[in-house]
Amino acid sequence: xxxxxxxxxxxxxxxxxxxxxxxxxxxxxxxxxxxxxxxxxxxxxxxxxxxxxxxxxxxxxxxxxxxxxxxxxxxxxxxxxxxxxxxxxxxxxxxxxxxxxxxxxxxxxxxxxxxxxxxxxxxxxxxxxxxxxxxxxxxxxxxxxxxxxxxxxxxxxxxxxxxxxxxxxxxxxxxxxxxxxxxxxxxxxxxxxxxxxxxxxxxxxxxxxxxxxxxxxxxxxxxxxxxxxxxxxxxxxxxxxxxxxxxxxxxxxxxxxxxxxxxxxxxxxxxxxxxxxxxxxxxxxxxxxxxxxxxxxxxxxxxxxxxx
Amino acid sequence: xxxxxxxxxxxxxxxxxxxxxxxxxxxxxxxxxxxxxxxxxxxxxxxxxxxxxxxxxxxxxxxxxxxxxxxxxxxxxxxxxxxxxxxxxxxxxxxxxxxxxxxxxxxxxxxxxxxxxxxxxxxxxxxxxxxxxxxxxxxxxxxxxxxxxxxxxxxxxxxxxxxxxxxxxxxxxxxxxxxxxxxxxxxxxxxxxxxxxxxxxxxxxxxxxxxxxxxxxxxxxxxxxxxxxxxxxxxxxxxxxxxxxxxxxxxxxxxxxxxxxxxxxxxxxxxxxxxxxxxxxxxxxxxxxxxxxxxxxxxxxxxxxxxxxxxxxxxxxxxxxxxxxxxxxxxxxxxxxxxxxxxxxxxxxxxxxxxxxxxxxxxxxxxxxxxxxxxxxxxxxxxxxxxxxxxxxxxxxxxxxxxxxxxxxxxxxxxxxxxxxxxxxxxxxxxxxxxxxxxxx
Ligand code: B12
Ligand code: SF4
Numbered sequence: 001x002x003x004x005x006x007x008x009x010x011x012x013x014x015x016x017x018x019x020x021x022x023x024x025x026x027x028x029x030x031x032x033x034x035x036x037x038x039x040x041x042x043x044x045x046x047x048x049x050x051x052x053x054x055x056x057x058x059x060x061x062x063x064x065x066x067x068x069x070x071x072x073x074x075x076x077x078x079x080x081x082x083x084x085x086x087x088x089x090x091x092x093x094x095x096x097x098x099x100x101x102x103x104x105x106x107x108x109x110x111x112x113x114x115x116x117x118x119x120x121x122x123x124x125x126x127x128x129x130x131x132x133x134x135x136x137x138x139x140x141x142x143x144x145x146x147x148x149x150x151x152x153x154x155x156x157x158x159x160x161x162x163x164x165x166x167x168x169x170x171x172x173x174x175x176x177x178x179x180x181x182x183x184x185x186x187x188x189x190x191x192x193x194x195x196x197x198x199x200x201x202x203x204x205x206x207x208x209x210x211x212x213x214x215x216x217x218x219x220x221x222x223x224x225x226x227x228x229x230x231x232x233x234x235x236x237x238x239x240x241x242x243x244x245x246x247x248x249x250x251x252x253x254x255x256x257x258x259x260x261x262x263x264x265x266x267x268x269x270x271x272x273x274x275x276x277x278x279x280x281x282x283x284x285x286x287x288x289x290x291x292x293x294x295x296x297x298x299x300x301x302x303x304x305x306x307x308x
Numbered sequence: 309x310x311x312x313x314x315x316x317x318x319x320x321x322x323x324x325x326x327x328x329x330x331x332x333x334x335x336x337x338x339x340x341x342x343x344x345x346x347x348x349x350x351x352x353x354x355x356x357x358x359x360x361x362x363x364x365x366x367x368x369x370x371x372x373x374x375x376x377x378x379x380x381x382x383x384x385x386x387x388x389x390x391x392x393x394x395x396x397x398x399x400x401x402x403x404x405x406x407x408x409x410x411x412x413x414x415x416x417x418x419x420x421x422x423x424x425x426x427x428x429x430x431x432x433x434x435x436x437x438x439x440x441x442x443x444x445x446x447x448x449x450x451x452x453x454x455x456x457x458x459x460x461x462x463x464x465x466x467x468x469x470x471x472x473x474x475x476x477x478x479x480x481x482x483x484x485x486x487x488x489x490x491x492x493x494x495x496x497x498x499x500x501x502x503x504x505x506x507x508x509x510x511x512x513x514x515x516x517x518x519x520x521x522x523x524x525x526x527x528x529x530x531x532x533x534x535x536x537x538x539x540x541x542x543x544x545x546x547x548x549x550x551x552x553x554x555x556x557x558x559x560x561x562x563x564x565x566x567x568x569x570x571x572x573x574x575x576x577x578x579x580x581x582x583x584x585x586x587x588x589x590x591x592x593x594x595x596x597x598x599x600x601x602x603x604x605x606x607x608x609x610x611x612x613x614x615x616x617x618x619x620x621x622x623x624x625x626x627x628x629x630x631x632x633x634x635x636x637x638x639x640x641x642x643x644x645x646x647x648x649x650x651x652x653x654x655x656x657x658x659x660x661x662x663x664x665x666x667x668x669x670x671x672x673x674x675x676x677x678x679x680x681x682x683x684x685x686x687x688x689x690x691x692x693x694x695x696x697x698x699x700x701x702x703x704x705x706x707x708x709x710x711x712x713x714x715x716x717x718x719x720x721x722x723x724x725x726x727x728x729x730x731x732x733x734x735x736x737x738x739x740x741x742x743x744x745x746x747x748x749x
Binding site: 002006036269273277299300 | 428518519526545550557580582583603606609611612618
């Protein structure tokens with residue numbers, strides 16, 4: 001009988017490892033293309049982060065229904081995620097937005113600290129997306145979370161120094177954002193390294209465009225990043241964060257329309273498809289918004305052989 | 309594809325010119341460019357010809373199922389990763405009916421799944437095929453069901469039975485519709501291959517192991533069946549992912565020739581089926597057979613297929629032009645947007661929803677969305693002005709010009725350039741109905 005040779009690649013590189021929280025939560029270390037057990041026995045499965053926001057005023061009601069009253073308070077919401085098996089909490093401090101409550105860095109830091117204490121899970125902390133305010137908010141957050149290694153999000157090409165310094169000072173990781181371009185992703189990692197951030201303290205977000213809104217660009221950029229990292233490009237060997245919650249931006253994801261089937265179910269599958277494309281193209285950490293979507297993703301990771 | 313030098317090795321090097329080319333080398337170069345056939349040289353012996361044909365065969369063989377407008381092509385794939393080149397033939401989705409169903413039940417199932425269509429970015433998404441599964445083991449019942457099914461649909465059909473005696477009469481009956489026969493395994497390969505080869509129909513092979521599958525392929529080819537599709541199992545997402553990947557990889561890398569065929573996955577029903585189907589869409593599946601599927605799962609799945617199978621070099625786009633919506637006149641507002649399909653169709657649908665008459669000017673941004681085009685310098689005041697002038701929009705309407713809210717910055721420069729009132733529209737086109745109604749008042 002003909003013998004089919006296994007097409008196992010001889011990769012020379014691997015995605016760097018990183019420990020988070022009290023050191024017991026590990027990410028990275030991938031040595032082959034995603035979920036191919038014949039290339040890489042997968043010591044770590046990708047980590048799943050449940051999203052929590054501190055201002056639900058314009059948050060999708062379908063998600064709020066899933067979480068009920070626990071979504072009224074970030075701490076109970078995060079605890080609910082923990083009981084649903086989330087590995088991390090993605091905390092968005094939207095209240096710090098000058099156009100919303102404009103809450104102070106210290107107020108924001110208190111929320112982050114409470115979430116961390118209540119759950120024990122590592123956090124990915126976002127501000128409101130206003131670079132200057134975020135840098136100030138992360139200074140307070142980084143300090144408050146010292147000893148509980150988390151990810152400060154996010155820095156961009158033209159504003160990274162202040163948040164990167166905070167991460168270094170308080171031993172957190174920093175999230176490097178770039179825009180659907182492998183060269184920009186690499187450039188960000190180089191910038192941060194040159195600035196003095198250890199490569200082991202960088203995670204990158206190459207922008208996961210959601211299903212129906214450019215997913216294919218992200219799928220391919222991520223694959224190219226993975227291939228380059230595995231082929232030995234050290235500046236791309238940092239864990240990748242993909243944000244599947246952006247699926248909710250897409251109109252058909254959740255709009256009410258009977259001909260498109262139940263909106264809640266459809267939204268879960270919309271986010272799931274985004275998440276699965278991220279996982280199969282290289283995500284090490286995945287941010288998920290919906291509870292049902294998270295359950296689908298957890299099952300999928302197990303079904304693809306990801307070990308905890 | 310062999311190179312000119314590889315072809316040259318097999319030629320007699322006599323430069324006799326009978327092929328119509330002055331030298332054997334010139335002929336070899338044309339061969340490498342796929343401009344001529346090796347048959348034009350009368351002096352290549354058949355052994356060499358066979359070798360050449362083998363090395364010039366596409367790494368994943370393609371074939372068609374079904375008839376005419378509804379026929380579908382599978383295979384012909386050339387790359388592992390879509391950034392290298394476009395994936396060619398999108399994954400086909402089939403839904404199953406059985407010969408145990410009453411004819412009403414079958415009609416209802418076919419009609420429900422046939423009408424599960426969605427409009428997205430100007431395209432119609434739908435399922436592609438029906439599969440008829442033998443549940444009774446009875447040839448007569450199966451043939452009747454097949455007869456019934458062809459009356460209900462023009463779509464290509466998969467005939468599913470492990471029993472050659474059940475499959476044969478139905479295959480004979482439907483032969484002109486070019487159904488796919490499913491499946492041959494190591495227990496029935498001889499009989500199944502005989503049916504497929506006798507009727508000239510494509511055949512699916514089923515084995516969980518690569519070596520076992522390679523043996524089935526060899527048997528089928530010996531019987532003269534070349535249109536093959538391989539089912540390496542779909543027990544879990546892992547199996548779909550890994551088995552499809554291995555088969556595709558060894559074929560494209562040409563480290564093993566015998567698995568260079570399209571791949572299929574029978575995923576069953578329920579949530580697990582949708583998950584496995586999504587893996588198959590991203591990872592080399594040409595055909596996915598479902599028990600059934602719900603619209604709220606089908607739309608994301610089909611959107612995923614459309615995304616993954618777009619050409620990585622060319623974003624889907626529409627023509628730069630002035631599009632009238634709901635009978636606009638000389639007082640109607642002129643809205644403008646980019647020519648990225650997703651943007652255009654989203655905006656268009658929202659304008660239609662408002663029922664207000666509007667001129668929609670599409671600006672050629674090489675298929676980029678509003679912010680992407682703006683960031684790339686392809687959606688500046690000069691581009692918008694040029695498009696408005698070229699289409700005659702400014703003569704057709706005296707209404708206000710409306711910019712997308714995300715490029716509010718354009719309004720000042722535009723007002724200057726056009727000498728016309730320019731208004732800033734909402735950020736999201738979903739707010740256009742409200743905005744347009746407000747304009748009227
Ligand atoms: C997919 C994508 C890409 C794809 C291109 C997709 C395409 N064909 O356009 C690629 C990877 C090529 C790309 C490249 C770049 N991108 Co890009 N990209 C995106 C992404 C993820 C989605 C864009 C999209 O498809 N939106 C969907 C469509 C439907 O939205 P839209 O066109 O804006 O239309 C909406 C509204 O504008 C409005 N609207 C539209 N028309 C009209 C008309 C009227 C009258 C009104 C009232 C309203 C209206 O309604 C629509 C529906 O709500 C966004 C981030 C995001 N999530 O939005 C970034 C984004 C747009 N990109 C961005 C950038 C910077 C770039 C690059 C310059 C970066 C780079 N890598 O070099 C390049 C430039 C391209 C080039 N040089 O060729 C930035 C723009 C920043 C800014 N504020 O200017 C964004 C916002 C990402 C970010 N957060 O930084 N990108
Ligand atoms: S016919 Fe054959 S031998 Fe003669 S020139 Fe052409 S390739 Fe050479």
